[in-house]
Amino acid sequence: MKKIAATGATRRTFLKSSAGLLAAVSTLVAGIRPALAAQEGKNLRIGYQKSSTLLTVIKANGTLEKLLAPTGARISWHEFSSGLPLLEALNVGGVDLSADVADTVPVFAQAAGARLTYLAQESPSPAAQAIIVHTDSPIRSVTDLKGRKVAVTKAAGVHYLLIATLEKAGLKFSDIDVAYLSPADGRAAFERKSVDAWVTWDPFLAGVQRQSEVRILSDGKGVADYQRYYLSSTSFADANPALLKIVFDELQKTGVWVKRNPKEAAAFLAPLWGLDAGTIEFANSRRSYEVRAVKREALGEQQRIADSFFAAGLLPKKVNTADVAIWKPA
Numbered sequence: 001m002k003k004i005a006a007t008g009a010t011r012r013t014f015l016k017s018s019a020g021l022l023a024a025v026s027t028l029v030a031g032i033r034p035a036l037a038a039q040e041g042k043n044l045r046i047g048y049q050k051s052s053t054l055l056t057v058i059k060a061n062g063t064l065e066k067l068l069a070p071t072g073a074r075i076s077w078h079e080f081s082s083g084l085p086l087l088e089a090l091n092v093g094g095v096d097l098s099a100d101v102a103d104t105v106p107v108f109a110q111a112a113g114a115r116l117t118y119l120a121q122e123s124p125s126p127a128a129q130a131i132i133v134h135t136d137s138p139i140r141s142v143t144d145l146k147g148r149k150v151a152v153t154k155a156a157g158v159h160y161l162l163i164a165t166l167e168k169a170g171l172k173f174s175d176i177d178v179a180y181l182s183p184a185d186g187r188a189a190f191e192r193k194s195v196d197a198w199v200t201w202d203p204f205l206a207g208v209q210r211q212s213e214v215r216i217l218s219d220g221k222g223v224a225d226y227q228r229y230y231l232s233s234t235s236f237a238d239a240n241p242a243l244l245k246i247v248f249d250e251l252q253k254t255g256v257w258v259k260r261n262p263k264e265a266a267a268f269l270a271p272l273w274g275l276d277a278g279t280i281e282f283a284n285s286r287r288s289y290e291v292r293a294v295k296r297e298a299l300g301e302q303q304r305i306a307d308s309f310f311a312a313g314l315l316p317k318k319v320n321t322a323d324v325a326i327w328k329p330a
Contacts, residue, residue: 043073043074043075043076044064044068044073044074044075044076044096044097044240044243044247045075045076045078045094045095045096045097046059046064046075046076046077046078046095046096046097046098046099047078047079047080047086047089047090047094047095047097047098047099048077048078048079048080048086048098048099049079049080049081049082049083049086049099049101050079050273051203051273052099052100053100053258053269053284053287053289054099054100054251054254054255054258054289054291055099055100055251056269056272056273057254057257057258057265057268057269058250058251058254059077060268060272063250063254064246064247064250067246067250068243068246071243073243078094078095082153082156082182083101083102083105083155083156084105084108084109084155086098086099086101086105087101087105087106087108087109087114087116087231088109088114090114090116090231090232090233091109091112091114091115091116091233093233093235095233096232096233096236097119097230097231097232097233097236097244097247098116098230098231098232099230100122100228100229100230101228101229101231102156102157102158102201102226102228103157103160103225103226103227103228103229103301103302103305104155104156104157104159104160104305104309105155105156105229106118106229106231106302106321106324107302107305107306107309107315107319107321108155108309108315110306110319110321110323110324111306111315111316111317111319115234115325116231116232116233116234116324116325117231117232117233117234117237117238117324117325117326117327118229118230118231118294118324118325118326118327119229119230119231119232119237119244119247119248119294119327120229120230120248120251120291120292120293120294120327121227121228121229121230121291121292121293121294121298122227122228122229122255122287122288122289122290122291122292123227123288123290123292124225124226124227124288125220125225125226125227125228125286125287125288126219126220126221126222126223126224126225126226127219127220127221127286128201128202128205128220128226128283128286128287129157129158129161129199129200129201129202129205129219129220129224129226130161130199130200130201130205130216130217130218130219130220131145131150131161131162131165131197131198131199131216131217131218131219132190132197132198132199132200132205132208132209132214132215132216132217133196133197133198133214133215133217134190134193134212134213134214134215135213135214135215136213137196137197137215139196139197139217141169141217142165142166142168142169142171142217142218143169143170143171145166145169145171145175145176145196145197145217146171146175146176147175147176147177148176148177148196148197149176149177149178149179149194149195149196149197150162150176150177150178150179150195150196150197150198150199151179151180151181151185151186151189151190151195151197151198151199152178152179152180152181152186152198152199153180153181153182153183153186153199153200154180156201157201157224157226157228158199158200158201159199160224160305160308160309161199161219161220161223161224161226162199163308163309163312164223164224164304164308165218165223165224167308168223173312179194179195183200183204186198186200186204187200187204187207187208190208191208191212197217201226202283202284202286202287203273203275203279203280203283205283206279206280206282206283206286207275207279207283209282210278210279210282224301225301227301229294230251230291232244232327234325237325237327241327241330242330244327245329245330248291248293248327248329251291252291252292254289255288255289255290255291256289258284258289259284259288259289259290262281262284262285263277263281265280265281265284266278266280266281266284293327293328293329294326294327295326296322296324296326299321299322299324302321303319303320303321303322305321306318306319306321
């Protein structure tokens with residue numbers, strides 16, 4: 001179990017520069033880079049997380065392998081623990097394509113100078129992340145969080161949700177005692193009441209709701225849209241637009257299938273995720289899974305995220321989130 005960091009030390013040291021953060025993450029990636037580099041050429045190297053719903057379904061079905069067989073392209077899959085190391089691997093050439101990452105992650109990568117291409121975006125799923133407290137907690141409103149210890153995963157979408165929610169309530173990020181924890185450690189700390197509140201996302205949110213006595217203090221509605229992004233390395237996107245069109249189309253089709261067949265999708269994912277089907281169906285009900293092309297003029301919330309993190313002292317410089325490469329379907 002990781003020790004919960006004290007707020008003062010955490011705020012002074014966390015993300016002194018996003019470049020420093022990504023440099024640290026690259027140590028994790030370094031171990032796999034030689035093996036991945038050897039697979040370059042016709043191989044499409046896809047990085048994903050365990051909770052990457054649509055690509056998990058596609059991977060399990062072998063759909064892309066079948067679609068790309070006539071082209072001679074081969075696919076390899078590489079699992080990452082979270083979005084930041086995944087995008088670092090993408091930036092340094094370890095993988096060619098990234099599964100969905102929370103909207104905050106590309107902002108940190110961009111602040112570190114990464115040159116990535118937006119492939120697709122899932123439309124908003126604001127209720128898929130929330131600030132929760134125990135049912136018997138005396139905390140009744142967001143303003144009651146002042147001076148309280150709150151667990152959150154740093155640089156995740158919920159990190160922005162917490163900042164934006166506090167700001168809307170007239171509080172500063174420095175008004176709370178932050179514990180930066182992974183989802184697993186966050187839940188453990190929350191359940192033993194070492195923290196007063198926990199900010200998390202689905203399927204972790206659905207899991208704790210179904211298994212513990214909790215109350216949602218605030219979710220993302222009206223505060224944080226929670227749009228997830230798929231990205232490619234810019235060099236790969238420039239060289240392989242037709243291949244990315246195949247991936248884009250399959251993501252769209254899979255998103256439609258998941259939403260139209262909630263029980264079947266949950267049963268399919270249950271053994272892959274190690275969760276019960278009921279929890280997965282509950283979690284999926286709050287995700288849009290509507291895959292769409294990214295439009296530069298629609299990156300307004302990305303800019304708000306960047307500005308909020310910069311104002312909180314968590315980004316080293318201002319970021320223009322419109323200054324990115326965007327893949328466009330033919």
